[in-house]
Amino acid sequence: MSAPMSAPDFIKRSAAHAVEQDRALSDSVARMLAELETGGEAVAQRMARDLDRFEGDIVVSDEAIAAACKRVPQKLKDDIAWAQENIARFAQAQRDSIRETEVELRPGLVAGQRLIPVQAAGCYVPGGRYSHIASAMMTVTTAKIAGVPHIAAVSPPRADAPAGVPDAILYTLNLCGADRVLALGGIQGVAAMAFGLFGLPRADILVGPGNQYVAEAKRLLYGRVGIDMVAGPTDSLVIADRTADPLVVAWDLIGQAEHGANSPVWLVTDSAELATEVARLAPLCAEELPEPNRSAAKAAWDGLGEIILCKDRDEMAAEADRIAPEHLHVQAADLDWWKGRLCCYGSLFLGEDSTVAFGDKAAGTNHVLPTSGAARYTGGLSVHKFLKTVTWQQVDHRALPRLAAVTASISRFEGMEGHARTADIRLARLGQNS
Incomplete structure (x- = not known):
């Protein structure tokens, strides 16, 4: 019998310990989400004014994005493009590693899987103390490679940005293929994507890092929409x-x-x-x-x-x-x-x-x-998060007798007579038609 492993020594130990979920924060976020769902765009605009001191256009226009792109220095554009190409190539390699499948499990019993992208993704791009160019690349590029038809992005507005969102972030979102950009941050930004405000389709999935309020909003919305993860x-x-x-x-x-x-x-x-x-x-x-x-x-x-x-x-x-x-x-x-x-x-x-x-x-x-x-x-986040792996099956007369008999047997053992009858009727129809 081997000896138990000794515990490691701590040369320096953390002074802090994990704390329980902040109930006050969770309650506050829940109230704001409910208010946003009921009041819609007017509430989101009020929150933008009150919380971000922003009174500009929430929806960033194509003209504003084009102007922002012109203001970004060419060296930074080149660097962003180089990094974005790496991210796109890796995401494409991930996408290529999974495929649709079809297999005949028994004669006459064919099953398979399809890979279907979600129809609308919402990407949160942090923009408080730091302008997270990289988060714009990581979220939008990956959704685009997965084949998502509509990709929205939100980012907190800043007073020093002509279009609300910093020029470099707008350039990056445009390069990566975002379909709509909102100058809206925090809970109101998450809600706009989840509830389909400002002309957005309702998001099927919300992705991207954010502060504790953003993380809690995503956590509370999970189930109604998909999320990448609950991030701390x-x-x-x-x-x-x-x-x-x-x-x-x-x-x-x-x-x-x-x-x-x-x-x-x-x-x-x-x-x-x-x-x-x-x-x-x-x-x-x-x-x-x-x-x-x-x-x-x-x-x-x-x-x-x-x-x-x-x-x-x-x-x-x-x-x-x-x-x-x-x-x-x-x-x-x-x-x-x-x-x-x-x-x-x-x-x-x-x-x-x-x-x-x-x-x-x-x-x-x-x-x-x-x-x-x-x-x-x-x-972490990958093309897989934006793809639904769904299954299908098709049955013909060769597989039906055994498949129906086994299904009825298991169903009756479980006490699910209705399930058994759906198998029985197909077996009877097969006998009538033979």
Whole structure:
């Protein structure tokens, strides 16, 4: 009988603990959604005025988008196009990996599957403290490759943007193929897509990251519409052994901590020397950032950063699987072993030359990923989220006798006589027609 695995040591432990769902926030979001569903566009416009201080046009016109595109510097356009091509090519590879299927299970019994895109997708593009160009690419491009006929996008309006939505985001949405753009954020933006306001079709699915109000609105609407996931604060874990560069590791942790004070980061290592040096360097890296990034990174590192010392790579892998991070970065020897062993993560970054920021912005894999341990049971946004895998079947006289008899037998054992009769009548009709 093998000895139980020892628990890892915490060189630095999180000062914060998980909190229960904020009931006041949930109740507030529910009230706002109900008001928006009843009052429609007038309520959405009032909320835009009250919450975002925005009184411009909610629907961004084609002319405004064209003007915004002209204002975007060519270098930024080229960079966005390069990244968007990577995202589109990876999404296309995902789409090509699944196919429609038809199989004759028994003589005369044919079954199959079809891949049908949803008819309308709603993409939320954050635009508060940061202008998330990348989120526009990740959501709209992926829906487009999946074949969604109508793609709407909403983004919070900003006073410094001529059309409400920043020029670079409008350029990106236009490049990626959004059919309609609204200068509308928060709960009212989510509601506009879900309820079909401002000329939008009602969304079949809502995707994209957002703040806690956006996440709660999506959670409450789930069931009436599909959603990509219920997302919490972004998180990131680095696995590093003695071969890793402590400064690179420290920057990879702090680079993700700048998302906000509620963004956890972890270092899992089997090297006490590396752990000690990263603990020394990480606060120094945070100090180098400009504000408000500096304060956000320092708060996240101080309150939620952890350094976990394990005895070997098996314990390191087990600890990473337990945490199930959104982003998992391996800076250790034998990358093939890690790729084959690890199983709970949103996206995996292998080797020192990879970094989470590459996946966040331009490498091609999607950055809309499961957080808060949800990587134990789901992956991130992909073309699969926009496709319905539906099944069909067709039966002829060769398969009918046995199929009807088995169905009637199982149905009667279950006590479902009506089901059995639907099989019986077909068997009787077959006998009459033979």
